[in-house]
Amino acid sequence: MEVAGIHRSGEALGCLSSGIWGGISVGPAVGQWLGSFERAALLQVVAAVAAFAILSRVHEEYQPSAHTGRRRWIPKSLLAPGIAVGFVNVHYPVVAGFLVLHLARFGNSGPAAFSAYALLILLSRFFLGGLPDRIRPAITYYDGILAMALGLSVLAIGPRPALAIGATAILGFGFSFPWSSIASTVLRKIPSGERGSAVGIFSAFVDLFVGISSFAAGAVAHRFGYSAVFALAALSLIAAAVAGRFVFATRQPEAVVVAASVKEETSPAEPLLTER
Secondary structure, three states: OOOOOHHHHHHHHHHHHHHHHHHHHHHHHHHHHHOOHHHHHHHHHHHHHHHHHHHOOOOOOOOOOOOOOOOOOOOHHHHHHHHHHHHHOOHHHHHHHHHHHHHHHHOOOHHHHHHHHHHHHHHHHHHHOOHHHHOOHHHHHHHHHHHHHHHHHHHHOOOOHHHHHHHHHHHHHHHOOHHHHHHHHHHHHOOHHHHHHHHHHHHHHHHHHHHHHHHHHHHHHHHHOHHHHHHHHHHHHHHHHHHHHHHHOOOOOHHHHHHHHHHHHOOOOOHHHHHO
16 A cells, blocks of 8 residues: 555555465465475475565655554554454355355355355456445445355355355455455545554454354354354354444545545655646
C-alpha cells in the first residue's frame, strides 16, 4: 500500500492475496510433478531465495512515525473489523480439512473442487481486487458473504461432482472480497503510522479464528458428521455479518476520503494532481 497508495488499498491487498492463493493453487500440482519431498523442499529453498531477490528490488521510503504515550495492545476500533475477518475465515479449516473427505462419498470431486475454490480466489482477487476502491466496500463485503453462505449451504447437503465444484467456486468467489473490503475501510480511517500494526492485528485475528475453528470443526465432525461442519461454517457468516455492521456503520463522506487520499499521496512536485 506504500507503493500503490491508500486510495488503491483494496487493489493492493487483492494483488497480494492473489500471490498467496496463486501459490496455493499451483503448489499441489507442482509438488505432485516433482515426485518427492526432497525435491519439493529444494524448490521451497529456491522460491525463498527468489522472493528475497525480488523484494530487494521493491523501492521503499521508510519514515518512522512519532508515537506519544502508551499504545493499546488492540485498539477498540480494530476489534469489530478483526472479529468480522475472523468469522469470515472460520470456513477455511473446514474446506482445507474436510472438503475432500466429505465429497469422497458423493463422487470423489474433492480435489477438483478445492482447485476450483483456490483458482476462483486467485482470479477474483487479481482481476476484481480493486472493487472496494471503486464502490462502497460494504457492498462487496456483504455480497461476498452471501456468495460464501450459498456455496457452503450447497456443500452441506452433499452434492454430486458438478454441483460440488460449482459450489466451491462460488465459495471462493465470495471469499475474495470480505478481507479487502474490511481492511481498505479501516486503513482509510486510521493514521498512516498505524496501518502496519492494523494489518498485523487483522492477520492475528485470522490465525486465532482459524486455529479455534479447526478444533471446533474436528469436534463437530466427530459427533455429527462432515455435513454439520459445513453448516457450522455457514452459520459463522451470520456473526461476520453482524460484526460488519459495526465496521461500515460510520463512513466518512466520499469527498473527504478522496481529498485525504489525494493530499497524502501528492507531493509538492505534483500540483496538477492537487488541482484535479
